Amino acid sequence: MNELMNRRDLLKLAGMGVAVFVSGTTVWAGGTRQKEKMNDSFYFVQLSDTHWGFNGPNINPDSQGTLKKAVAAVNALDDQPDFIVFTGDLTQSTDDPKIRRDRMAEFRDIVSQLKVKTVRFMAGEHDASLDRGEAYQEFFGDLHYTFDHYGVHFIVLDNVSDPMASVGEKQLQWLRADLKQLNNDARIVVLTHRPLFDLAPDWDWATRDGAAVIEALLQHQNVTVLYGHIHQEHHHMTGHIVHHAAKSLMWALPEPGSVPKKAQIPWNAAEPYKGLGFRNVEARVRQARYEIEEFAILKG
Amino acid sequence: MKQLVIFLIAATGGYLQQQSVVRSTAHETRNNEQVIRISASTFEFNPSEITVRKGVPVVLELTSQDRHHGFKLSAFELRVDIKPGAVEKVRFVPDKIGNFTFLCDVFCGDGHEEMSGTIKVVEQ
Numbered sequence: 001m002n003e004l005m006n007r008r009d010l011l012k013l014a015g016m017g018v019a020v021f022v023s024g025t026t027v028w029a030g031g032t033r034q035k036e037k038m039n040d041s042f043y044f045v046q047l048s049d050t051h052w053g054f055n056g057p058n059i060n061p062d063s064q065g066t067l068k069k070a071v072a073a074v075n076a077l078d079d080q081p082d083f084i085v086f087t088g089d090l091t092q093s094t095d096d097p098k099i100r101r102d103r104m105a106e107f108r109d110i111v112s113q114l115k116v117k118t119v120r121f122m123a124g125e126h127d128a129s130l131d132r133g134e135a136y137q138e139f140f141g142d143l144h145y146t147f148d149h150y151g152v153h154f155i156v157l158d159n160v161s162d163p164m165a166s167v168g169e170k171q172l173q174w175l176r177a178d179l180k181q182l183n184n185d186a187r188i189v190v191l192t193h194r195p196l197f198d199l200a201p202d203w204d205w206a207t208r209d210g211a212a213v214i215e216a217l218l219q220h221q222n223v224t225v226l227y228g229h230i231h232q233e234h235h236h237m238t239g240h241i242v243h244h245a246a247k248s249l250m251w252a253l254p255e256p257g258s259v260p261k262k263a264q265i266p267w268n269a270a271e272p273y274k275g276l277g278f279r280n281v282e283a284r285v286r287q288a289r290y291e292i293e294e295f296a297i298l299k300g
Numbered sequence: 301m302k303q304l305v306i307f308l309i310a311a312t313g314g315y316l317q318q319q320s321v322v323r324s325t326a327h328e329t330r331n332n333e334q335v336i337r338i339s340a341s342t343f344e345f346n347p348s349e350i351t352v353r354k355g356v357p358v359v360l361e362l363t364s365q366d367r368h369h370g371f372k373l374s375a376f377e378l379r380v381d382i383k384p385g386a387v388e389k390v391r392f393v394p395d396k397i398g399n400f401t402f403l404c405d406v407f408c409g410d411g412h413e414e415m416s417g418t419i420k421v422v423e424q
Contacts, residue, residue: 092410093407093409093410093412094409094410095409095410125407125412126410129407130407130409160407163368163406163407163408164370164405164406164407165405165407201372201374202372202374202401202403202416203403204403204405204412204413260399260401260418261401261416262413262416263414
């Protein structure tokens with residue numbers, strides 16, 4: 001438990017149907033959640049942008065240890081999540097197909113230490129863009145798929161295996177067909193890597209045909225999107241759809257548009273692991289409400 | 301004829317390199333267009349900082365030295381694919397002053413996120 005911070009602040013995001021708990025403790029995750037679980041509530045953990053294989057001492061001198069710390073921190077949660085999702089960039093990109101597969105195998109070995117065995121993976125551009133997802137699929141399966149959990153329909157979208165950052169017409173048709181089977185008030189959570197909206201196109205923080213995805217999703221009343229890619233917490237709404245970006249477990253990036261040129265934020269020895277972390281997402285199915293609890297990684 | 305000078309800052313040298321493209325044969329034959337050749341390779345554009353003059357048509361001649369890259373200059377709603385063995389020409393008239401980022405928008409590898417540059421538009 002020493003890898004978790006002991007401070008929790010509650011931020012109410014007005015109108016977003018979400019509460020974000022920043023730097024959470026595990027105290028909150030005790031017995032009350034068990035009671036609520038019987039009332040249409042469950043929670044899962046989101047980890048993102050682990051970039052296994054990255055080597056940059058000035059950016060993260062603990063590049064070999066941060067993911068392992070996160071795995072230990074998740075395993076130390078008092079109440080274990082129903083499942084865990086990794087929203088892409090599991091590994092750092094490489095031109096060498098053998099090294100790519102070596103990194104994926106190492107990543108898979110590390111996360112196999114998670115107590116919770118239901119783990120949902122998705123690709124980031126670092127995993128899948130150079131070979132259109134060939135290696136990724138060998139290790140982690142389909143690039144896009146759906147699953148259901150306690151009344152919530154999860155849709156995993158691939159906006160990375162095309163190096164031009166498109167979902168593509170074929171996947172769009174698949175998405176529309178999937179949505180067509182759902183009631184308008186279905187609880188839908190979309191998991192993807194890149195932002196589906198134009199967060200910062202000049203920083204490559206967009207999906208080329210993301211507008212078509214959002215247009216399809218807008219036909220449903222209760223849609224939440226969880227994604228990664230931008231290496232920081234971020235919340236945004238397109239119509240009634242709320243989008244939440246997750247932190248990385250390798251390096252932090254500046255706020256969109258805050259500096260002239262996007263660049264990795266250097267490691268600060270005075271504040272190690274600053275900006276890195278993972279999150280719990282508690283789904284309150286009946287209210288179509290999601291509560292996000294952010295966890296920091298601390299020097300352990 | 302009005303003298304036009306394009307300043308190119310070499311991507312790797314870090315010094316200001318004055319290049320009189322305007323006086324070149326290519327410029328003379330292209331009706332006062334500012335012609336700029338940009339080479340893309342993993343993971344940089346060369347040059348990566350370019351100064352052009354407002355109101356004077358620009359032609360970017362883009363080539364790739366290694367693999368498929370993209371060139372996106374959203375401030376002027378421009379984007380094009382750059383593939384080895386071809387020269388992609390992009391024409392526009394800079395109608396506003398400022399510094400505008402361009403980037404590679406086709407994921408090209410480990411250093412892709414750093415592959416960007418700036419076009420500075422100044423008064424004539």
